Structure formats: C-alpha cells, structure tokens
Amino acid sequence: MKPRIITLLVTWLITISNFAAAQSNLLLSGQVNSNIPLDGATVYLYKIADSVPVQTTMTDSKGTFNLTHLNAGNYRVAVIMIGYSVYKGGNFQLQVNTVLPVIRLQQTGLALQEVKISSQKALVEKKIDRTVINVDAMLSNAGSTVLEVLEKSPGIMIDQNGKVSLKGKGATLFIDDKPAYLSGAELESYLKSLPSSTIDQIELMPNPPAKYDAAGNGGIINIRTKKSKLKGFNGGINLSYVQGKYTRTNQSFNFNYRYNKVNLFGNLGFAVINNYSDLDINRHFEDINGKVVSNFLQNSFSRTTGQSYTSNVGMDYYLSDKTTFGVGLTGLYRPLKQKMFVKSVFTNAQNLTDSTVLADNREQNKFGNMGLNLNYRHLYDKNGRELTADIAYVNYKTQNDQSFDNNSYLKDGLPANNYLLTGSLPAGINIYSAKIDYSHPLKNGVKLETGFKTSYTKTDNIADYFYTVNQITKPDYDKTNHFLYKEHINAAYMNANKEFNRLTVQAGLRLEHTISNGHQLGNIQKTDSTFKRNYTGLFPTIYLQYKLDTASTNLLSIDYGRRIDRPYYQDLNPFLSPIDKFTYYTGNPFLKPSYTNNIELSHTYKGKFTTSLSYGKSIDQVNETIEIVNGIYYSRPGNIGSTIVKSLSFDGTFDLASWFNFHFYGQVINIHTVSAFYTGELDTKGTFFYLKPILQFKGRKDWTIQLDGYYQSKVTNAQFVAGEQKRVNVAVAKKISPSTTVKLVVNDVFHSYVNSGVINNLALTSADYHNVGDSRTAVLSLNYRFGKAISNLRKHEGNGAESEQKRVKN
Numbered sequence: 164m165k166p167r168i169i170t171l172l173v174t175w176l177i178t179i180s181n182f183a184a185a186q187s188n189l190l191l192s193g194q195v196n197s198n199i200p201l202d203g204a205t206v207y208l209y210k211i212a213d214s215v216p217v218q219t220t221m222t223d224s225k226g227t228f229n230l231t232h233l234n235a236g237n238y239r240v241a242v243i244m245i246g247y248s249v250y251k252g253g254n255f256q257l258q259v260n261t262v263l264p265v266i267r268l269q270q271t272g273l274a275l276q277e278v279k280i281s282s283q284k285a286l287v288e289k290k291i292d293r294t295v296i297n298v299d300a301m302l303s304n305a306g307s308t309v310l311e312v313l314e315k316s317p318g319i320m321i322d323q324n325g326k327v328s329l330k331g332k333g334a335t336l337f338i339d340d341k342p343a344y345l346s347g348a349e350l351e352s353y354l355k356s357l358p359s360s361t362i363d364q365i366e367l368m369p370n371p372p373a374k375y376d377a378a379g380n381g382g383i384i385n386i387r388t389k390k391s392k393l394k395g396f397n398g399g400i401n402l403s404y405v406q407g408k409y410t411r412t413n414q415s416f417n418f419n420y421r422y423n424k425v426n427l428f429g430n431l432g433f434a435v436i437n438n439y440s441d442l443d444i445n446r447h448f449e450d451i452n453g454k455v456v457s458n459f460l461q462n463s464f465s466r467t468t469g470q471s472y473t474s475n476v477g478m479d480y481y482l483s484d485k486t487t488f489g490v491g492l493t494g495l496y497r498p499l500k501q502k503m504f505v506k507s508v509f510t511n512a513q514n515l516t517d518s519t520v521l522a523d524n525r526e527q528n529k530f531g532n533m534g535l536n537l538n539y540r541h542l543y544d545k546n547g548r549e550l551t552a553d554i555a556y557v558n559y560k561t562q563n564d565q566s567f568d569n570n571s572y573l574k575d576g577l578p579a580n581n582y583l584l585t586g587s588l589p590a591g592i593n594i595y596s597a598k599i600d601y602s603h604p605l606k607n608g609v610k611l612e613t614g615f616k617t618s619y620t621k622t623d624n625i626a627d628y629f630y631t632v633n634q635i636t637k638p639d640y641d642k643t644n645h646f647l648y649k650e651h652i653n654a655a656y657m658n659a660n661k662e663f664n665r666l667t668v669q670a671g672l673r674l675e676h677t678i679s680n681g682h683q684l685g686n687i688q689k690t691d692s693t694f695k696r697n698y699t700g701l702f703p704t705i706y707l708q709y710k711l712d713t714a715s716t717n718l719l720s721i722d723y724g725r726r727i728d729r730p731y732y733q734d735l736n737p738f739l740s741p742i743d744k745f746t747y748y749t750g751n752p753f754l755k756p757s758y759t760n761n762i763e764l765s766h767t768y769k770g771k772f773t774t775s776l777s778y779g780k781s782i783d784q785v786n787e788t789i790e791i792v793n794g795i796y797y798s799r800p801g802n803i804g805s806t807i808v809k810s811l812s813f814d815g816t817f818d819l820a821s822w823f824n825f826h827f828y829g830q831v832i833n834i835h836t837v838s839a840f841y842t843g844e845l846d847t848k849g850t851f852f853y854l855k856p857i858l859q860f861k862g863r864k865d866w867t868i869q870l871d872g873y874y875q876s877k878v879t880n881a882q883f884v885a886g887e888q889k890r891v892n893v894a895v896a897k898k899i900s901p902s903t904t905v906k907l908v909v910n911d912v913f914h915s916y917v918n919s920g921v922i923n924n925l926a927l928t929s930a931d932y933h934n935v936g937d938s939r940t941a942v943l944s945l946n947y948r949f950g951k952a953i954s955n956l957r958k959h960e961g962n963g964a965e966s967e968q969k970r971v972k973n
Contacts, residue, residue, distance in 0.1 A: 189233040190545050193263035195242055195250075197270055200226025204244040204268070211237040211254055231547070233257060235662050236715070242266055260546060287317060287814055287826070289767050291667055291708050291720065292372050293385075294318075294814075296365040309362055309386065310354035315871065315892070316365055317814055317828035317855055319384065328381055329369055330777060330810050330830065335379030338386045339475075363387050369777065370704060370724035370761050373656040373671025374600065374612060377702040380726045380759035380781050388417075388430055388475060396420045399948040407940035409437040429476035436469045436499065442934040444746075448794070449927045457517070458510040459794065463743070469499035477536075485542045493534040501526040505743050516574050522743060523568045531560045547610070552599045563588040569744050583631040584639065584741065590624045592732065612658040612671075622648040622732045626740065645684040646736040646750075652677050658704075665710040673702040675727070681735055681752055692737075694752055700727055718767040726761065730754040730785055734800040746796045755802055757784045772815040781806045786881050790841055791928050803845070803881055804838035826857040836881045842924050849879025865898035886919035890938065904946045914939040 195204045202224045207216045217238070222228045235258050242250040247268035255261075288295040296316050313319050313327065320328050327334055368375070369382040398418035405411045412435045420427040446459040477491035505522040534557040541550045565586040571579040600614035624646045628639040658671035676699045685691040704724040711717035736750040758781070765775035781803075788801040812830035819825055835848040857871040872891035877884055894908040918934040 189235060189257055190260040190547065191230040191233055191238075191257060191263065192261075192545070193228055193240075193266060194226045195222050195228070195244075195266045195268060196226045197247060197268045200224070201244055201247070201268060202226065204228075204242050204247075206230070207241040207243070208233075209239050209241065211239060229545075234667075240266075242268065244268060246270060287816065289770060289773050289814075291669060291706050292368060292370070292722070294367040294773075296367065298362045298364060312362060313354065313365070313384070315855070315873070316367075318367060318812065318830065320853065320875065327384060329367060329384060330381065330808075330812065330832065334381040334384045335376075336384050336386070339388055340385060369763060370706075370722045372669065373658045373673040373702070373704050374614065376616075376654070377673050377675055377700070377725070377727045378729060380728045380757060380761075380779070380784065382724075382726070382761070397949050399946065401944060401946045403942055403944040405940050405942050407937040408439060409937060411435045411437040424481040426479040426481070427477075428479075429474070431476075432471070432473040434471040436467060436471060436497075438467045438937050440465045440467075440934060440936050442932065444930065444932045446791075446794075446796075446928055446930045449929065451927070454512075456512050458514065459507065459745070460510065461505065461507045461743075461745070463503055463505045465501055465503035467499060467501045469497060471495070471497045487540045489536075489538040489540070491534075491536040491538070493532070493536075495530070495532040497528075497530045499526075499528045499530070501528070503743075507743075507745060518574060518579065519572045519576075520744065521570050521572070524743060525566045525568075527564045529560075529562045533558050547602060547604045549602045550599070551601075552597075554597045555595070557592075557594040557596075559590075559592040561588070561590045563590075565741075567741060567744060580632070582744070584628060584744075585631070586626060586628045586642070586741075588624075588626050588740075590622070590733075592620070592622045595619045607661075609659055609661045612656075612660075614656055616652075616654045618650075618652050620648075620650045620732070622646075624648075624733065624736055624738065626738050640686050640688040642739045642741070643686055644689075644736075644738045646738065647682040647684070648680070648732055648735060650677065650679040650732075665713075667706075667708040669704075669706040671704045673704075675700050675702065677729070677756075683737055683752070692752070698756070700758070702726065716769055720765045720767070721763070723760075723762045726759045728757040728759070728781075728785060730756070730800065734785065742798075745794065747798070749797055749799045751800050754785060754800060755783050757802065758782050759784070771817075773813070775810075775812045775814075777808075777810045777812075779808045781808075788840075788882060789922050789925065789930075791925050802838075803836055805836070806881070807833075807835045809833045822861045824859045824861075826859075828855040829853065834878075834880050838881070840882075840924055842926050845881065845924055847879050847881060847923070849877070849884070851876045851878045867896045867898075869894040869896075882922060882924050884921045884923065886917070886921075888916060888918070890916040902948045906942075906944045906946070908940075908942040908944070910940045910942065911938040 191208065193206075195201045195206070201222055204222045204226070206220050206222065206228045208218045208230050210217055218230045218233070220228050220230055237254055237256050239254050240250075240252040240263065242252075247270055250266055250268055252263075252266070255263075288297070294317075298312055310321065314321055318330050319334075327336055364387040366385040366387065367382070368385065371379075371383045375383060396418065397420075398416065401413075401415045403413040405413065413432075414434070415430065415432040417430040418428065440463070442463045442465075444461045444463075446461075447455050448457045448459070450456050472495070474492070474494045477489060479487055479489045481487050501524075503522075503524040503526075505520075505524060507520040507522070509517045509519070511517055534555065536553060536555045538554075539550075539552045543549065563586075565584075565588070567582075567584040569582045569584075571582070573579050596616065596618035598614060598616035600612065602610060602612045604610045624644075626642060626644045628642040629636050630639045631637075652675060654673060654675040656671060656673040658669070660667075660669040662668075677696070679696045681694045683689075683692045702725045704722070706720070706722040708718055708720045711719060730751075734750050735752050735754060737752050738748075738750055740748045742748060759779055761777065761779040763775055763777040765773055767773045782805060783802040784806045785800050786803045786806075788799055790797045790799070810830055810832040812828070814828045815826070817825040817827070829852065831850065831852045833848070833850040836845060838845045853873070853875045855871070855873040858869065860868040862868065870891070870893055873889065875888045877887055890911045891913060892908065892910045893912055894906060896904060896906045898904050916936075916938040918932075918936075920932055922930040922932070
C-alpha cells in the first residue's frame, strides 16, 4: 500500500508542477551612487497608487540592494539618503527577475531635517495563503500580553478553557514558525507571560501550505517576534506598568549586533504575574421527571502570583553571500503560586443547606522550557534556488506540587471531617526533529518546493498522591500513576506555484506517517496497560486567486485543504487529576486522530475589504466532555463524531479622513455537532456572530487615539453553550521623538468581560458557570528604540519541530 501511495504522490506532484502556482519569488536589484557607490541609502518599493512601502532595504558598501520574494505587478522605487536629493523613480512592470538602471543621487550639502518621512503599516494585510496582522498598528496592544493581543485580532477567539480558535475552529499556535507545543490552561498561562512588545506580526492561515505540518483542523496562527535589522549594537526597550485590581508589569528588550560575518540577535522578556479568578459553578440534580431534588453551589476565588522569564537568542555566521550557518536558543522559566479558597454548599430541593465544604487549595508550579536549533541555508543563485536544513531539540519540564485541604461541616455548622490530599506531579517532554527544504524556480515561472521531516517525541509523566484522614497518611493508588508515551512522525511534501497574467495558482501535497506507543505503568491496585497506533495520511492543498481587472482592484480567491489533529500528549494519559474535591480531569488513551476538510471562497476589493465564505467538516474531532457520576464531575477529552462549521466574515479598512481610520471585522458562524454520547445521541446546532470595530484618530504633534472592542453572542458547541462576551478598550499614544513613544491604555473599560455558560447533556443534572478575572486594567508603557538600519539580515523561519510543541498540555 505504501509504495502505491508514494507513487501517487510523486505522479500527482509532477502533474501539478506544470500549472500550479502561488506567490511569486521575483528578485529586484539595483545600485545607488553619486560618482561613488553610496552605502546606507534607504530604498523603498511601492505598488502603484499605494503610499505604504511593500519592502524597504538599504544599500551595502558597493551601493547595491536586493528586494526578494516579490509578486509580479506594477511598482515604483524611491531612494532617500541624508545629504542627497530624494529620488522618486517612474512606474515599471515586474514580471521576471529585474535589474534596475543605476540610480544616481544628487548631493545637496543640506541635512535632511526639513524632510519628514512617515508611514504606518495597515492593521491587516491579505495574501494568497494567509492574512497578516501588524500588531503595532493597534495602539491598545501596548503593555498587554500576547494572549490579549490574540483576543483583539480579527477572527481569533479564546474560550474559557484557553482554547484558541480561528473562525470557529481549533487552531494550532506557532511562534516564529515553531509550534508552541502547549494547549489549554498551560497555553493560556504561557501566552499571558509573554509581553506584546516582543511581537511584530500575527499570521492567520486557515489553510496552511503543504510546507507546514498538517496538524490543526482550523489551521495555524503564527506569531512572529520582532527582529532588529540594524547595524552595530541596536534594538529596543519596552517598559509597561499594569494596574488592575492587582499590579503587574511587562518588560522586554530586543537587540541585534552585526559585525563583519557575525550577526547576534535576541529578545528577552520579564513579567510579574499577579491575577485573580472568581468562579461560580452551580449544579442542579434532578429526578427522572426533571424536578430539582438537590443543588451544589460552589465559589472558587483564586490568586495567581509569580514571574516569567523568556529568552530567544541566536547567532548567524555568513560564510559567504550565499551560505549561512545559524544557532538559536530559546528558554522560558515561570514559577507560579496559586492560592484558591473554595466554598461548596449542598442544598435540598427547598434550597436549605444540608452541608458545607470549605477548601484551602494551594499549588506551586515551576514550568521550564529550553530549545536548541542548528540551521543551515544556501542560496544557489539570484533566481531563488535555495536549500535550508534544521535540527532541533526541545525540552519541557514541569514540577507541580498540590495541596487540597477540605473541611466538611454539617447543616448546623458543626465540623464533620477533614480530608487532606497532596500530590507531586513531575513531567518531562523531549522532542527531537530534523528537516530539509529545497526550492527551485523553473524558467517557465513555476516554483517548486519540496522537503522532508522526521520527529521523535518522548514524554514521561508521574503523579504521586497521598491522602490524610485523622492524621494518618496513605498513598492514594486510585490517582497515583506513571505514564510513558513515544511518537515518531515522518513527512514529505511537494509544493508548486506560478503566477499567470491574472491567475495565481498554488498546489501542494503532504504525506505523513505516524507511529505511537503509550504505556501506563501499574501499581498495587492497577495493572499495566499499553496501546500502539500506526497510520498514514495524505494532505492536499490548493489555492486559486484571480484578478478580475488589470489593476487588481477585485481579487477572487478559493482554497482547499485537508488537516489532521493528533491528540495532545497528556490527553492520552489516563491520569485522574483533581481540580478540587468534586471536580476531576482525566485523560483518554483511546483517542483517535481527527481529520478535517476545509474550503473557503473570498473576494478582496482594493486590498482593504475582504468577504469570505468558508465550510469545514471534521470527523472524530477531539473536544472536552463532562460526565457526572455520583455528583462528581469528570472532565475528559473525547472524539466527537461529526462537526460542521460554516462561516461568513467581512474584514474592512475605511480611511474616512486623513486623521480618521475605521477598521471593522465581523463574522457569522454556524456549528453543528452530531455524536454518540454517554447520555445518548448528542446533536447540537447554533449560530453566533462576532464583531470587532477599531477606530483610530490622528491628532497634531504626533498624538494618536484609539477606541476598540468586540462583542460575541452566545456560542453553542457540542456539550457547551458559552455566554456572550464584550469589552471596550481605549488607548492614547504620543510620539515624543522618532525613537520614543509613550502610550496609556485602559482595557475593558466597563469591566464587562466575563466567561459564562451552560453545560448540557449531563445525566439528570443541569449546570452553569460564571467566571470573572482582572480584565479591567490601566497600562502605561514606554517604548524606546536605538540603532542604524542595515539590509540583508537572514529571515528565520523555524526550528523544524513545527507541530510537536503545540501538543504539550498540563
């Protein structure tokens, strides 16, 4: 079977290479001089009738410059250098790799003090296979965390469990083309620890190209961090003070140092974490006639404090103009303490108290991550023929110490009993990966890309629990566990793209083969158990983009892709982990991978207004399920039989005046789920809408004001109905100097952001929840940048371990 699949893959890719296409990879080069070559002149490339540069670079010591990865089209060039007249070139058409005539600047002998060059990136940029969000274009992102930036980005939603979704479907989170390897609450906590000042762009890819791993039914959200392109020692500092109910801070520092053939770069972050959560969960137990016979009312108030230290440093060595070796190191250390006071009240049908449980729960968590990447890049020629290779190692370590001290009281308030549960949960994940990618432009304009990747993951999770009753401590073998998991994935892909006169085409095919093994070690009450899986999948992608007119005013696009979602590593772990005395999380070793087919049709007008219609169907999608047994809640992941997501969205930018800009994103999503469930068939359907307006006002003397927010109606998804969500943010910015900006932001002005909802399909039970956090904050931030621009720094695209990291979960 496998030889037939490989033969089919090769045959199909050879066929599509003759007509497939995507973004062009054209090169524009030239030289700037004034009797002698000019080093350090700034070159701007514009599309016709566009005031925002498509690319910017600087000339080298020979006065030459190169602009790469360009699409065919009509352009113009401008060149600026202090002491010389500004050069504004005429319009030209770019269809093949082009060398411009020598650009000659006239020396003026005057400083450039009277010339002011200013431009602002658009908030949203639409490309054939992704949408790009420019983070700094939204003022209210200042001083916030990466999680808050995602919440404000068009099309992204984050639910009460920290799950990130894109247009209503679960998405895989990448950072600099590397997966975050995290999920759920751990991913939410990680994103809260990263300062937004370290982020440059967010790329939204509902249907990623074949070059990316096929994991993630809703596509990929790729966060690109800031990388300085400056000569000498330069970079930026961002200081933020955040005041909500509690005080916290976010600080970051990025730098770049280029000397001869060596380039050093880095991004360092530090955050003080100080937050709270006020959660109410109500459970109403019913008889077979639906009449309430008793109630469980629980309030949990938790305080989380700690610090977060993040780093991303590396070095590139330019062996020649065409060959580069690089090394990168990433790290995260986050010690946290959580104190949770829980009051659980049991009442009868008349709402009279039967008993009360007061719990003092404490948790100390140390989360560490380090990664090492070795990379190589060789550019064969100026046409774009290129070979890249990456070898990566990623390690995660977690030590979680828990203490659940429960005191029960009778209805008259007299003490009943005391129960103490303590747990030690060390966990380790090691990921090894290697990949190689090769791109080859052909003379007929077709660009071929191919590559191979192999990854190996090993996890080791231990849970040691002890319970103490009447001052006697014993092991709790029901919860004590040791789980080992190994996984090996091999993948190969080929991608082809070409831009015709009006039609751009890109097509690819990816082959992935997975072998996994799980082993739950037993104890004196449990026997060993194992499982093994071996499966292969093909994942095609295709993009078509057609210009309805020669000026590219109207673009029509359609794309299709098939995706896979493998279970998170810890979701396969059959641990029974307490959240409190009445709520437990448990894994599911019988989870199967989920497969999704996505198709989207969109229309873009003048690059500013995009309307999209999408359809996706998932089989065996993994979702949280809640089961109640003897009044105890068990949360576990389960395969949901069939989920269909249909959506209509609009994204538009309106330049209403030179001083007033309005951006609007809105979508309507319908989710239909059908699955076998422990209470019978689960068949839910619901439509919700989502609105995100952003208004920006530009005042005199470099003052800017922004008003933004969002509203989401109730969402029905499988077993849950999430309540509406809304918030309003206000921001003011003042540019003190070309290198210094001060911002004041008030997030969630009316403190209206709440996570609430209803849990359905519970056996003889109805339940609801309501959670409020420290979302109303005032942020004062200072951003200072220093340095001199330099061109041709290497663009880093990942460490090779692209899909494995996203599946780490605690």
